Amino acid sequence: MxxxxxxxxxxxxxxxxxxxIATAQGSYPEKSLQLIVPYPAGGAGDVVGRIxxxxxxxxxxxxxxxxxxxxxGTTIAAKEVAKAAPDGYTLLTSSNSTFTLQHAxxxxxxxxxxxxxxxxxxxxxxxxxxxxHRDSPIKDVAALVAAAKANPDKLSLASFGVATIxxxxxxxxxxxxxxKMLHLPYKGSAPAMNDLIGKxxxxxxxxxxxxxxxxxxxxxxxxxxxxxxxxxxxxxxxTLAELxxxxxxxxxxxxxxxxxxxxxxxxxxxxxxxxRRSQVLR
Numbered sequence: 001m002x003x004x005x006x007x008x009x010x011x012x013x014x015x016x017x018x019x020x021i022a023t024a025q026g027s028y029p030e031k032s033l034q035l036i037v038p039y040p041a042g043g044a045g046d047v048v049g050r051i052x053x054x055x056x057x058x059x060x061x062x063x064x065x066x067x068x069x070x071x072x073g074t075t076i077a078a079k080e081v082a083k084a085a086p087d088g089y090t091l092l093t094s095s096n097s098t099f100t101l102q103h104a105x106x107x108x109x110x111x112x113x114x115x116x117x118x119x120x121x122x123x124x125x126x127x128x129x130x131x132x133h134r135d136s137p138i139k140d141v142a143a144l145v146a147a148a149k150a151n152p153d154k155l156s157l158a159s160f161g162v163a164t165i166x167x168x169x170x171x172x173x174x175x176x177x178x179x180k181m182l183h184l185p186y187k188g189s190a191p192a193m194n195d196l197i198g199k200x201x202x203x204x205x206x207x208x209x210x211x212x213x214x215x216x217x218x219x220x221x222x223x224x225x226x227x228x229x230x231x232x233x234x235x236x237x238x239t240l241a242e243l244x245x246x247x248x249x250x251x252x253x254x255x256x257x258x259x260x261x262x263x264x265x266x267x268x269x270x271x272x273x274x275x276r277r278s279q280v281l282r
Contacts, residue, residue: 028088029060029062029088029089030062031062031089032062032063032064032065032089033056033060033062033063033064033065033088033089033090033091034064034065034067034089034090034091035049035052035053035056035064035065035066035067035091035092035093035256036067036069036077036080036081036090036091036092036093037049037066037067037068037069037077037093037094038069038070038071038074038075038076038077038078038092038094038097038098039068039070039074039160039187039188039189039190040068040070040187040188040189040190040191041068041190042189042190043160043188043189043190043193043210044126044189044206044207044208044209044210045093045094045095045188045189045254046066046068046188046189046190047209048093048123048209048254049066049093050066052093052123052256053065053066070187070188071161071187072161073097073102073161073162073163073164073167073185074094074095074097074098074102074161074164075098075102075106075109075110075111077092077094077098078092078094078098078102078110078111079110079111081117081257081258081259082110082111082112082116082117082259082260083259084259085259086118086258086259086260086261086262087262088258088262090258090259091120091256091257091258092117092256092257092258093123093254093255093256094254094255094257095164095165095252095253095254095255096165096252096253097161097163097164097165097166097252098113099113099117099255099257100113101163101164101165101167101168102163104163105162105163106163115260116259116260117257117258117259117260118257118258118259118260118261118262119255119256119257120255120256120257120258121255121256122253122254122255123254123255123256124253124254125251125252125253125254126207126208126209126251126252126253126254127207127208127225127226127227127231127233127234127251128165128166128169128205128206128207128208128225128226128227128250128251128252129205129206129207129208129211129222129224129225129226129231129234129237130169130170130173130203130204130205130222130223130224130225130226130240131196131203131204131205131206131211131214131220131221131222131223132144132196132202132203132204132220132221132223133196133197133199133202133219133220133221134218134219134220134221135199136202136221138223139221140223141223141224141238141240141243142243144203144223145177145179148174148177148179148180148181149178149179152179152180153180153181153182154182155181155182155202155203156181156182156183156184156201156202156203157170157174157181157182157183157184157202157203157204157205158183158184158185158186158192158195158196158201158203158204158205159183159184159185159186159192159204159205160185160186160187160188160189160192160206161185161186161187161188162185165250165252166189166192166204166205166206167183167185167205168250169205169226169250170183170205171183172226172248172250173205173226173240173245173248176240176245176247176248177245181203184201189206189207189210190210192204192206193206193210193214193220196220197214197219197220203223205226207252208225208231208233208234211234212233212234215234222234222237223237224237224238224239224240224243225237225238225239225240226239226240226248226249226250226251227239227249227250227251228241228249
């Protein structure tokens, strides 16, 4: 039944889909919840997490405390939740960075995505954007590729963590373009964006949520998006596919999970099938 409560609450969020659920019964929740976010405050993951927490508070009638646990490419937060008490009061909101990409490149990930977590709801998808600071002499992707080829491993390309979707997007771009750039991993979106604005780094891959406020402030310049279609939030920014890289189609998807077995105490009467529909943020 905990999944019913949480899925129902999440259904009203502007970033979360709807769930076909039965009427919930029982006393859950009896106390405040913790929502673990694997990124520092201020980044896209933190923004989404706080929206989710606000919706849960409203619908469940209990406080939802957001705890930022950055580092390890999201693995520090995921490990904490995997080892938390399976009582439904500790949740994790994260993305494919946590649940698929870490396992793809690391031998010793401190959790098992399939074994250690109970899925609650999908939170949508986010377009990834290749961006530079406003004063960069590079005006487009073609100029960036030319500069990188002329200066291999000299230009910096930041991500918000090793083996995150930001890192994978950057590596896919470099591989597709046949260029070498220096990867600079950060502990999250916000510190990377701050260094980009401060011109301490030259290029960065981040989500459309993180890019938009800086674009409106005139501090950054988006060069391309990684999705197959242009983002309605950045309609003038071309896709990398349009620019001659047809194999690039990459987005960040998010979800909310609980520790495995969190649902067992509430399992009586659950429907066997769940229908979810996610609102896509592009």
